[in-house]
Amino acid sequence: MQNGTTLKIFSGNSNQPLAREICEYLDIPLGDALVTTFPDSESFVRFNENIRGADVFLVQSTSPPANQHLMELLIMIDAAKRASAARVTAVLPFFGYARQDRKDQPRVPITSKLVANLLVAAGANRVLTMDLHAQQIQGFFDIPVDHLYASPVFFEDLKNKDPGNMTIFSPDVGGMKMASAYSGVLGCPIGFVAKRRTGASTVEAMNLVGEVEGREILLVDDMTETAGTLTAAANLLKERGAKSVSALVSHCVLNDTGMERLRQGFLDELITTNTVDMETEDLPIRRLSVAPLLGEAIRRTHTDSSISSLFQVKGF
Numbered sequence: 001m002q003n004g005t006t007l008k009i010f011s012g013n014s015n016q017p018l019a020r021e022i023c024e025y026l027d028i029p030l031g032d033a034l035v036t037t038f039p040d041s042e043s044f045v046r047f048n049e050n051i052r053g054a055d056v057f058l059v060q061s062t063s064p065p066a067n068q069h070l071m072e073l074l075i076m077i078d079a080a081k082r083a084s085a086a087r088v089t090a091v092l093p094f095f096g097y098a099r100q101d102r103k104d105q106p107r108v109p110i111t112s113k114l115v116a117n118l119l120v121a122a123g124a125n126r127v128l129t130m131d132l133h134a135q136q137i138q139g140f141f142d143i144p145v146d147h148l149y150a151s152p153v154f155f156e157d158l159k160n161k162d163p164g165n166m167t168i169f170s171p172d173v174g175g176m177k178m179a180s181a182y183s184g185v186l187g188c189p190i191g192f193v194a195k196r197r198t199g200a201s202t203v204e205a206m207n208l209v210g211e212v213e214g215r216e217i218l219l220v221d222d223m224t225e226t227a228g229t230l231t232a233a234a235n236l237l238k239e240r241g242a243k244s245v246s247a248l249v250s251h252c253v254l255n256d257t258g259m260e261r262l263r264q265g266f267l268d269e270l271i272t273t274n275t276v277d278m279e280t281e282d283l284p285i286r287r288l289s290v291a292p293l294l295g296e297a298i299r300r301t302h303t304d305s306s307i308s309s310l311f312q313v314k315g316f
Contacts, residue, residue, distance in 0.1 A: 005055045005086050007302045012060035012072040015277040019059040021291030035072055045075045052084040055302050062096030063253055063276040074122045081123035089126040090119055093275035094251045098133035116140035128297055131222050131250035146307060148297055150250040150273050153288050155185055163188045167215045171233040175221055182220050193233040213241040223251035227258035234266035244268045251275050
């Protein structure tokens with residue numbers, strides 16, 4: 001795609017700090033675009049610079065308010081196509097609606113498929129995203145999808161940590177595959193918590209399997225919103241004698257309930273990324289930047305280079 005095309009990156013309102021970090025990594029300015037809302041709550045987009053024939057990347061997480069940020073992205077894609085951009089890539093560090101990926105009860109939608117259809121209908125040529133809640137969502141698109149993983153960033157952060165007294169835990173049975181990957185790389189025992197969901201935002205941890213007594217526990221999951229699963233698991237683990245309990249999640253989409261649960265102190269630390277922009281000053285949260293990873297993926301996409309090496313973990 002580099003045949004005379006100019007790389008341009010624009011951002012909606014969901015995560016401008018991350019977009020600026022990506023541009024700093026690539027040593028290019030963030031594109032000038034107006035993304036605003038009319039008094040009647042309609043979204044409006046205008047690109048304030050020429051993008052004719054450009055290779056355009058639109059950075060926008062569909063984080064809360066999810067509907068507004070999704071509409072902003074769809075309108076940005078449409079505006080870019082109508083401004084004659086050569087190619088438009090939707091960069092979704094956090095892909096919302098990913099949990100609605102199947103019909104698990106009668107008369108419900110498959111909203112993640114609907115969102116995929118909307119992005120394609122709006123005119124996106126490619127999608128770049130990270131740590132989808134369900135990997136089969138890639139198959140919902142009729143355009144290329146580059147699915148990155150935050151694990152190399154987490155492994156780089158964890159590589160100097162002594163794994164001798166650590167146990168990797170999945171907070172539920174469904175996350176065992178992810179926990180197994182971390183266990184294999186770090187050389188730690190693995191365990192899981194059996195849970196029962198009692199409501200959309202409430203979880204009751206029931207039992208656990210794995211080495212706990214006197215161990216440093218690291219819970220791994222793809223996202224947290226209410227922190228119900230993590231705090232219920234952490235509470236049970238500490239009751240069973242865990243020395244400390246930390247958690248590692250790719251996407252931290254905390255609401256007020258989740259923030260209050262973190263303040264209760266069951267979790268000693270929550271390690272996450274900056275795929276979602278949020279205030280975390282008074283919370284036990286440490287955020288790692290995925291801007292270099294996304295920036296390198298954007299560079300290689302622009303130059304039609306392979307990005308498969310970005311999945312490799314250095315130093316392990």
